[in-house]
Amino acid sequence: MSAQYLKNINFEQTLKLMDLVEYQPGQVVSRTLVQNDHVGITLFSFDKGELISTHASTGDALINVLTGKARITIGGKDYTLAEGESIVMPNNVPHAVYAEEKFKMLLTVVFPY
Template structure:
């Protein structure tokens, strides 16, 4: 058998992405699906009012909102993303995530390979 590159979820099975990470009271729950020098895939569930404070990444980071609503800050500009919406946080720009209500997202980060 070959090596699997996606972890922490069942393979060769139909899954509902939003159900793969569960809300927990006053917490941020994350589940890493891929972590490599080129790519990171992580599921997050934020309880209401939880946040990841401002930071920067050397890769472009795409959020796909799976449930609820989150406020995304990129540099000094605020955006609201709702279930089914997507936003990209450009590499090397400070960004933050705040859950205005319970919020689930898939975070995809693509890192430079030069």
């Protein structure tokens, strides 16, 4: 068997990513699929009104909204994203994520080599 780099996910099975992380009242819930020196892939669910406060990352981060609606702040500018929409948060630029309503996202972060 070859090495498996993904974790917390079933292999060779049809999946709905948004079903792999549940909503919890008053919480942000995450499920890490990959985390290493080069890439991070994490599923998140946010209850309405929950947030990840302003911070910066050394990697470029791609948000894919799976369901619901979020406000993404990048470098002080707000963007509203809904189901099926994506945005890139450049490395070393402060950003934050706020749940306008319950929402789920897939976050992919690519770090410099």
